[in-house]
Structure formats: structure tokens, C-alpha cells
Amino acid sequence: MPQVSLTVNGTHHTVEVENRTLLVELLRETLGLTGTHVGCDTSQCGACVVHLDGASVKSCTMLAVQAEGAKVTTIEGLAAADGTLHPMQEMFREHHALQCGFCTPGMVMSAVDLVQSHPEGLSEHQIREGLEGNLCRCTGYHNIVKAIAAAWPLMHGKALPVAAE
């Protein structure tokens, strides 16, 4: 059986998979990291988003073997080792940006990447467009947008520039 070696949340794993095994299946079923979810089969909902070598990707649209040698971060690996929540997790809680919680792991992982990749600032419009790859059926996104805007200053250590929309 094919093998794949990868680092997930800082821990190195070498595991057997089928070639057809998806990265999300490896995470959920082989490694038991069930925080990463599967909400669709057409690469649209984003419940499966993880970070692959620092960039957000849809783990349902990737073969596990394609992740050979990669560093993967899942929602379980986002908080600090002592359990301190990442500012994005903290702001999602503060702003009630989750209800059923199913889309939340992917939403948070996408949001972290979105904020990290926009050190120059983020307008509400950019946040809404930046969430194109994540579906939420509960919140209407209103509070998710608020939470991301609130996380930006915490992640960049400065005030969010006033958007020139």
C-alpha cells in the first residue's frame, strides 16, 4: 500500500493510504482529526479548509499522496500549545460568528489566511469576497465578517486602516 509522510500540527506521520485517499480522509479517518469537515463534494463549501505549507487549501480536493512532505495545519493545531485560542478563534466566539459549528473550522482556517495575506488592511467588501470559498448556512455571514475585521488588529498588532471603499 502506498505511504505518505507529512507533518500535521507539528507532529510527523508516516501512514498507509490508497492512492485515491483524499487528504481530508487521511486527516479525519487515519489521524482521527475530525475537526476538519466535509460539507460538499464539489469543492465549494470550504468546511474542509486546512493550511498546506501555510496556504489555505480544500483538503477534499487533494489526494493524500499529493501532500507528501507537506506541513499541514488543521483547526486542532491553531490554538497555542497551552490552549490559548488563536485571535481568530477568540473573535469568532466574541462576535457570535458560529452557530452549528460545522462550517466553523474551515471558515476559521480561511479567515486566518485571509487576514495574514492582507497586511495592508481589509475592507468589509474584501472580507466578503475573500470568503467566497466558504459556505455557512446558519449565520448569514454578518457576524463572521465582523469577527474577521475584529481579528485583523489582533493579528497584525495595529489598528485596521479605514477602508477606502
Next chain:
Amino acid sequence: MYDFAYQKPSNVADAVAALGADPEAKAVAGGMTLIPVLKQRLNRPSVVVDLAKTGLAGITAGAGSITIGAMTTHAAVAHSADVQRVIPALAALAGLIGDEQVRHRGTIGGSLANNDPAADYPAAALALGATITTTKRAIKADDFFQGMFTTALEPDELITKVEFPAATKANYQKFRNPASRYAIVGVFVAQTAAGVRVAVTGAGQGGVFRHTAMEAALSKNFSADAIADVVTPADDLNGDIHASSEYRAHLIGVMARRAVAAAA
């Protein structure tokens, strides 16, 4: 999906050899189209040949052109300072493909080789008069696209890079399918040394095509007004639950005018 063998060659020659050795082999670049198709069991390759280690990623700015390696991701193109400087419309187009997570994996080579009739890159390639270099030859964009999901590529031929001539003015306007977010109509307008070109994706039954009537009008007068009265026949356009062929024909006009007005 059905199971398959998997190879990850470390150079282009080995990848070509792997594809040539088995008619049922499939190359995977970013996998943003192939993997969903495999998940739906719509395709059953014997071998999947992963191009990730073939060293084909990278962007180079030349004198009056941009060359993009086949395995360069949409995100890399969208965020490239070189592309933003030389052909800003191309960077903007790359930033409109799929979503950020798809753009982190999907590649220009994969998109062009697949030639999805609703994909964005074919419009840029055709409008800018790109040259597509493969493991065998250099192919002009005009000769490359040969109808829906069909290209000039042979089964064991891989795109290695794509060269886009710079434009004096260019812009891409996309009207998205509200559900899939693919293009219902995408119009790329480019004014280059070779003249004005208007390429339309998403709408044509045969995939991406040039809008020669608009090109003629814009060659005389590069302004939105110049194409205000150019009628696009609906006959050869797609119609589906999201947009009739008549609506697509109308949108081509709207998107083209907006592209011309916004072209920089």
C-alpha cells in the same frame, strides 16, 4: 473515486514518458478539475501522473511579455508584482478564478490544457495572443483551443510555459454563474502591438472564441461607444438553467463595454 496508480516524476521528461506509456494515464497539475471529476467517478485513469515536482512553476518578466510556467498557481499569478506591472488585467483575471483556496492549488497549465468552456484563462490567452510552449513545440493560442475541453495537445504532450505579450490596454470582465462561480460570460479585451482582440469565454458552444465584429469596431475606435451597437448573435451560444443563449449574447455586449471602459 476509482483507485489508480500514482506517479510523481521529478522531471518533465519522465512525466512525458509516463503519460506516453499508458493511454489511460492522466496528468494532474493542481487537480482542481481532475479531482472533483474523479470523485464523481466520471473518469477512470489507470495512472495519475502528478506534475508537482517537474519544476514548471515560475514567472519571468521579459521585454514586453510575461512568461508563466505551467505549474504556476492562480494565486501566484494574481499576487505577482511582475504580472501586476506588465499585464495587470492578467493578474486580476487570475484573482477571479474559483476562490482563494482553489487559486492556491489550481495552475495555469492545468486550466489551459483542460479548456473548460467556462474557464477564465483561455480568454486571456486568446485575447493577448499568447504562445503556449509544450514539451514538443510552441503553439499560438489561436491554434491551441479547438472546442469545448479540446486542445491541440497530444496525449503525451505537456504545457511547460505560456508567454503573454504585454498589452497597451487590457481588461477582463466576468459575469459569474451564481452557483458554481464559473464564468457565464467572460470577456477579455486587449489592445496589443498586434491589434485589438476580444475573447469570450463561458458563452460559446465551442468554448472560448474571438468576437471579430467587436474587434473590427474597436480597432477603429477603442471605446465602449464603438461597440454599443455591435449585436452578438445568440445562435451558437450556450443556454442552461442559469442563462439563456439570448441573455449570454446580451451579457457579452455588457461585459465587453465594461472591459473596454475599464481597460488600462
Next chain:
Amino acid sequence: MGFEGIGAAVRRKEDLRFLSGRGHYTDDINRPGQLYASIRRADRPHARIKGIDTAAAKASPGVAAVFTGADMAADNIGGLPCGWQIHNKDGSPMAEPPHPVLAVDKVRHVGDPVAVVIAATRQQAKDAAEALVIDYEDLPSIAGLRDAIAPGAPLVHDEVAGNLCYDWHIGDKALVDAAFARATKVVKLDLENNRLIPNAMEPRAALGDFDSMSGDYTLFTTSQNPHVIRLLMGAFVLHIPENHLRVVAPDVGGGFGSKIYHYAEEAIVTWAAGKLKRPVKWTADRSESFMSDAHGRDHVSTAEMALDADGHFLALRVSTLANMGAYLSTFAPCVPTYLYATLLAGVYKTPAIYVEVKAVFTNSVPVDAYRGAGRPEATYLLERLVDVIARETGIDRVELRRRNFIANDAFPYQTPVALQYDSGDYTATLNAALKVADYAGFAQRRAAAAARGKLRGIGVSTYLEACGIAPSAVVGSLGARAGLYECANIRVHPTGSVTVFTGSHSHGQGHETTFAQLVHSQLGVAMDQIEIVHGDTDKIPFGMGTYGSRSLAVGGSAMVKAMDKVIAKGRKIAAHLMEAAVDDVEFKDGKFTVAGTDKSRALAEISLAAYVPHNYPIEELEPGLEETAFYDPKNFTYPGGCHIAEVEIDPETGVTTVINFTAVDDVGRVINPMIVEGQVQGGVAQGIGQALLEAAIYDKSGQLLSGSMMDYTMPRADNLPNITVGTESTLCTHNPLGVKGCGEVGAIGSPPAIMNAVVDALADYGVRHIEMPATAPKLWSIIQAGRPRLAAE
């Protein structure tokens, strides 16, 4: 720590696990030796099954078993039951054709389950399911409502003539006819309510387990009401007594109605686990959900209002066709009757109303309750009709509404369609919404938009809904085959911490927080010492589950009753300990005190005494401090309010952008305003989805054209505006908390607000009504058709 009681925006207790990836959803659960089920479904809308060749599938690698409808029939497995029985106009019961778990002789919709393959891995099960060879004889089929009732239409069930499930009515026809006869004006509107696919983000899943030593079955399932599933599946399908059947609904990733019903897959995995003596898991692919989860809405109606010269509503006449799909889902028959027709008075004092509803079988996925269930259909019909009346009478649409509102002093108000409203103030919510939305300043914004080449419109919807379902005796008389009370058990532990066992299931509503706030308020126990347990039939005495915005109004009231009993017992214990008369013992802020003295005992002291009864009134009182209550509501609750949408249409493309959305709702007492806002925003998002984006589209034969998220438009962040939420509450008069409910108001009030705004934006284009969803190509066609007329003017 600040104030955390009733009315505080307490941050949610459940969030930590969801944000850390430690949620515990059904598909996250695995059992030793687990097998995987894959279901082969009909790929055609209507066909006779001539044969199923299972040989290749059985020989496929990893396969443990292949079962068909015949195998289930041989085991005497029953069909899926329907929970409501509606009666026809003539008093005869509705047509109730069998709903086999796996198709037996025919398939009746695309997605109808035909056979199940159980194998060692998910992929092996799918490989083998594909290897099944099914020999079909295709039959003529229909999916559209009007097609299905046309003479000579193909029959979905051979025994159901005309595909008619029932022909039902409510109201006084003679009174209505008389009112129409003397009306100054009659305004008529034909309209449809588009079919929707719920698409909770968590696909349905079910995991069956069987202990051959004890004979106990366990089902983990994505359900909004595990006790109901245990009851229906145990009693009617698999014939397993309650003591041998445990149903667990762990964390559930959204429901919106679609996870109320008892589905075939739950019975399949439970039964198969027993057959194979191995756990069996099934998880839907999203594309599978599209054809196996109950859809929502799908009405075709004609509405007519009789008016006097001043625009007063004299009488309303409505005739509706409602799609049931191919089989009756659990709640289906009650949705277009008691959750729809009874709501057609709305907030208006229309004195006479008559409604006829024909429920129709078609070759499509069963249709059942989806967020709002019947009430969005009623509200859309009424609020669109009111706007058309305003246009055609020339009376301002806000003034027309005010003129017909039920007055504040008219409560309790008896409608002509059975319901009795207990409280409300429709003027207050309207006024507040008009102010927040700056309705007065709209003309200026419209002019500014016009200068930019955009068409701007504003739409108002003043709605009412009935929720907190429902008094058992009432619904029983209307055809419900169950009671609709709720149960709560309050366990005060020896040290004074509290566990609440509730029959209300939480799948996004935040019960673990809101319910804890109730306990904190009433018993004075700290929030972190309160645990809410739900979703497990082995832990909770009983429960009817979560739907119809009933958790707080019914489930919360049950908790209040149980806590009352805890306090009553505590007072007796406290009286003993403090050597006082029980009547002199008061309970407040977590302390029992003796009136007029400084004697006091904390709840924790009382609970300790109850479990360590050394000094205890043991002669008259049992040890322990744990109480159970069942609460059966006295009436529905009646939230209402006003939603205002402002939209802008790009006339070149037909694209609509929602610029602002304002919702001011009367949801009764607010326990946690943060959660209420979130519930309303989520509901509004689904309402905007219905109005502008979402449509389940079948071709005439019954093939689902919008069968995946590639073709069914789910609202995304960039489709939606900020949603401003306010509350202007009157209290419910008949439950102890004064709460009404907030889960569905967003989805009920918003679609007509959006559509009224869209029609308003296109007012100059000669358009009277537009069907939902108002997609870009649809509006573009209207704009195209409207142009020549304008040009000629």
C-alpha cells in the same frame, strides 16, 4: 463576572469545542469493527423494478452484504410512517400510500433508495453499489404541480387517483363569498413559492450498532429529535421496544427542518447492524443530500382580496396546490394546512377567510417543513398581495397596512382561520423598522441611484407567525399523531451544581448557553456549574425535539416548571433546617431565607442535605434533589414584526444587490440578545436566498436539474448585506417566560420584503409581480420587455 441572567448577551458555552475542532458530529463517531453503507438510488423519476442482480456487487472486494427491498420485506420491516393525518373536505382521510424503506416494486423519484451495499470501507461500498445491475421499466412521470393534477396525468401511486393526497379547506366559504359579492374592488394574484433544498452544512449521517449480548440497538444520527426517531423507527419500522433502542443525536451541523424526519437510512443502518452484528455507518455525499433530504416550500396559489372603498380588507380567498413529492415525509401533510392556511390572517383584521389546499404527489423528492414551514408561504402570499393591492388602489403601502392592522387593544384576537393571537403590537415594530431603515429618506437614495444608472427599490413586509408548537390536544384534533409537549429534568447535584436534561435538541441554536441562563436566573447557580444535556434517549426522559421555534417556549417552560418543583422541595428542606414554617421560606438569588429573619441557606447547602439526609424531614420527604416536568403549551406563540429591504438592480445585467436589510421583530422576552440577533440574521439570509438565489429545478419528467451546489445557488458572504436586527417585544401571555421564538422569523418575514423591493425598483417597467427567485436573467427579461413601452411613453 457581569450579569449573566435573562437578557444578557452571554458568550456561548458551546463555542470552545466547535472553534477547536472538538465538536462531535455523527460522522466523527467510529465504532470498532465498523462497516460502511452505500445506497444505490434511482437515477430516474419513475420506473418499475423488474429485477436487481446483486451477484457482482456481492463478489466485489470488501463487501459484507447487499440488501434490497425484498430482504427488508422478508424481515417484516415496516414502511416509513407519516406523523400527521389530514382529512379531506368530505371528512375522509387523506391518501397515505406506503413508503417503503428500500423501494420494492417501483421507484418514484430520482434518489429513491433501491438497495444498500455494506462493505469494509466507504470506497469499497461505493464500488460495489455501482456494480449492482438494476433492470428498470421506465414509466411516465411528472414533477410539476399543475401537470400532476391534469386529467390523465401519470400516477405516482397507482392507488392514488389524480395524484391527490388530500383536498382540504378551512374558513367560512359562504361568508367569504358574500363579502366578495359586496366588495368595491377585488384584487387577485397568482403566485408560486419556489421549491428549496435545505442544505444544512453537515450532510446527514447515521451509524447503527447492535450488542448481541443485550439485544440493544444504538443509532447515532443527525437528528433534531432523537426521541421521535426512536418512537417512529422502533414502533413502526423495525419493531424494537424502547428499552432496546437508544438514539443519539450528538452535535448536529444545522437542521432547518430537514433533520426532523425519520429517514430510510436510519432504519437501514440500524437494521443492518442487527443483521450483520457489526456497526454500520452511512454518510451522505452532498449530491446525495440533494435527492434524499426532504425539500421545502413548492406551492402554486391563487389569492384574491375583497376590499371596500377605503381599502379595508373584507375577505380573503386562497386556493393552493402543495407538492408532497413522491411520498409523505414525517410532517409533510401539516405544512400546507395547519402551518400555512391558519396563518393567512397575518397581522390583519380580515374578517372572513377561506382557504382550499390540494396536496399533490409528484415524481420528486418528498417535501416537508423547511425553516418557517408553511408560514413563509403564507407570509409571502399575503405580503405580496398587500403590495399589489396598494399599487392598484393607489393607497400607500405602509398606510394600507396600518389601516388593516389588528389593533393593540384587540388581543386576544380570534382570527377567522382558527388561531387566537395572545399579544402583539404591529404598529410598534413597523414604526421602529421604518425609522431604522430611514424609510423617509428613501426617495433621495432612489434618485441618487438613478443618477448612477441603477434602479433602487424598497420593500416592506409586516408579518406574523405561529410557533412554539404546540398544544397537544389541539394538534391531536387537527391530525397530529403525537403530542407536542416538551420534557425537562433538573438534577441538582450534592454540591449544588446542576445538570439539565432536555428534550430540546440544539443544532446551532445555542441552547447550552440560553438554557443555562434560565437556570442561572432561576436557581442562582453559576453559569460554569450548569451543564445542559440533550440528544440522547438513554439520558433524557423524553422529548419532542427542536423545530417550529419551540425550544425556549416549550422546552424552556418545561425547565421553569421543573425548577419550580426543585425550589418547592428545597423550601421544605430549608424550613426543616432553619426550623421555620415552609410558608415563611423564600427563595431568591440562590438562597433560601426565612422571611423577616437573617436566617439563610444556600442552594448548595440544601442539596447537600438532600443527598446526605442526616438532619432531614425523612418522614415526609424523599432524599435527593431532582425533578422532572413535562410542559404542554396552552397556545401557539405569535412572533411578528416588520422587515424592510432596500435593493438596487443593475438594468444592464438584471443583477440585484441587497443594499440594506432591517428586521424589527417581536419575539417575546429575549433571553440572550446576541443569540436572537444571530438567529434572525441566519433566517434572513435564507429568506434572501429564497427570494433571489435558490431554486430546486426539476424538468417536466422529474430529473433534478439543480442537483448539486454547482447548480443550486447557496447564498455566500458576497451575496448578502449587513442585516440590522432590532426587537420590539410584547410578552407571550401564556407561557411562564413570556417568550415567543426567534428561529424562523427571519426566513418568514424576509422573502416578501425583498420581492416587494424588487418589484418597487422595477415599478416603471410595467411589472405587477415577479416569481422567486428574482434571478438576473429573469429581471433582465422583464427590463427588456418593459423598455419599448417606456420608450413609447
